[in-house]
Structures are given as C-alpha cells and as structure tokens.
Amino acid sequence: MSQGIARQLLKAFVAVSPCLVIGCVSNDSSIHLLNSFPYQNAQVNGACQASTVGITAGTLDISGTSSYLLQFQMESTFQQLSNGISGEPPFQGPSRNDWIANEILYSYNTVPALNPPLADELLPLYFRLPAGATSTSFIGIDMITATAAQTLASTVRVGDVVNLNITIQLRGQLASGQKVNTNKVTYPIEVFNSGFQGCPAGVRRIPSGPCMSPGGQDGSRVGCCQGTPPPNGCT
Numbered sequence: 001m002s003q004g005i006a007r008q009l010l011k012a013f014v015a016v017s018p019c020l021v022i023g024c025v026s027n028d029s030s031i032h033l034l035n036s037f038p039y040q041n042a043q044v045n046g047a048c049q050a051s052t053v054g055i056t057a058g059t060l061d062i063s064g065t066s067s068y069l070l071q072f073q074m075e076s077t078f079q080q081l082s083n084g085i086s087g088e089p090p091f092q093g094p095s096r097n098d099w100i101a102n103e104i105l106y107s108y109n110t111v112p113a114l115n116p117p118l119a120d121e122l123l124p125l126y127f128r129l130p131a132g133a134t135s136t137s138f139i140g141i142d143m144i145t146a147t148a149a150q151t152l153a154s155t156v157r158v159g160d161v162v163n164l165n166i167t168i169q170l171r172g173q174l175a176s177g178q179k180v181n182t183n184k185v186t187y188p189i190e191v192f193n194s195g196f197q198g199c200p201a202g203v204r205r206i207p208s209g210p211c212m213s214p215g216g217q218d219g220s221r222v223g224c225c226q227g228t229p230p231p232n233g234c235t
Contacts, residue, residue: 030077031172033073034075036055038210055218058217059218061215061216062153066149069210076097079132095130096175101172103170103171105170106166107120107166108148109164110164111162116151152164156191163189200224208220
C-alpha cells in the first residue's frame with residue numbers, strides 16, 4: 001500500500017452510517033470495533049471516502065493487488081471524567097479515560113491450508129480514541145500485511161481459490177496507564193488468482209480499486225491503462 005493511501009486511511013474520525021454487523025469474537029472490552037465499510041473508488045476533496053453501506057465479506061484477485069482496505073467503526077464506552085460538581089459538564093479536552101492504540105494483531109486462517117501458513121503478526125500503530133466516542137468514529141485498516149501478501153502471491157496459483165479468515169485486534173491502554181484491548185473481529189475474504197501478468201514498462205495499472213488503487217478488491221477491474229479510449233480512471 002502506498003504511503004499516500006496509508007496517510008489517508010489513518011486520518012481522524014468522520015461520520016458514517018451504521019449498517020451491518022460483522023462477525024466477532026465475544027469480548028467484554030469497553031473499546032469496540034464494530035461494522036466494516038469498503039472504501040469507494042472516487043476521491044472527494046483529495047480524501048479517501050468510505051461507503052455508507054457496510055460489507056460482511058469480500059473477494060481479492062491476488063494477481064491484481066495484494067491490499068484489502070476496510071474502514072471500521074469504533075466506539076468507547078468509557079465515561080468522560082466528571083469534575084465532581086453536580087450539574088456541571090465533564091472536563092473538556094484530553095481525558096485519563098481516553099484510549100491510546102499502539103499495536104494491531106493480525107491472525108490468519110486459510111481453507112485449504114497454505115504451505116507455508118500465514119503467521120500471526122503484531123505491528124505498531126498509533127491513534128487516540130476519546131472517552132465516550134460514539135460509532136461515528138472510525139479507523140482505516142489494510143487487512144493484509146506485507147508479509148502475508150508475499151505469501152499469498154507466491155502460493156495462490158491461477159485457478160486456486162483460498163478462503164482467508166482474518167482476525168484483527170487493536171491493543172493499547174488508557175491515558176491513565178490501564179492496559180485495554182478491543183474485541184477481536186474476523187473478516188472473510190475469498191482469494192483467487194485470475195492470471196493477470198502485470199503491465200508493460202511505463203504503463204500503469206487501472207486505478208479501479210478503493211481510493212484509486214489498482215483493481216482486484218471486491219470485483220474491481222484488473223488491467224492496464226491501454227487502448228483507445230483508455231479505461232475509466234486512466235486519463
């Protein structure tokens with residue numbers, strides 16, 4: 001994934017509409033990962049926008065792209081700290097109940113099993129979720145790490161179909177220092193290889209995927225910016 005897309009995905013929270021419930025592991029954490037939303041292809045005001053309609057599973061043509069981008073709603077049920085005065089609002093600004101993320105855990109399971117299998121990975125990240133944040137908060141995540149992408153690209157052959165279940169968990173702590181992790185969320189992706197061989201030197205891929213990335217995620221077109229007229233997005 002390019003640095004530009006990564007920066008866009010980690011921008012601060014914006015409003016989305018709740019829609020679908022994704023599969024998750026039972027967890028009593030007060031920091032919740034909720035519904036997942038696909039990113040749109042079009043860019044508005046230079047920002048990468050997510051759909052307002054949720055998604056519960058996806059597909060990925062590994063010959064087109066090795067990234068799978070999703071936006072997750074988040075919420076915190078931790079209360080903002082009171083100032084102790086009856087009838088007065090909570091303190092404004094940073095709170096000791098704000099949650100600070102510092103790691104993301106990826107766990108992969110495939111059917112059929114891959115050889116070598118995809119190993120669990122724990123990667124650093126950082127953002128702050130205010131106490132009492134509602135489901136209008138979100139985080140953008142690439143569901144496939146660079147290491148996992150290399151393994152998939154080398155093991156999923158033309159004609160293969162691999163059912164990939166990705167479980168993620170964000171880890172962190174309250175500003176007060178208490179360790180707190182999110183619930184675990186599992187998202188299924190059907191990975192296949194259409195046999196796309198790439199583009200000639202100097203010819204870019206059709207930017208038909210999320211946030212104008214190369215196609216391959218969720219049925220977006222895989223190919224090269226060639227022909228007259230050129231494919232949509234190539235001009």
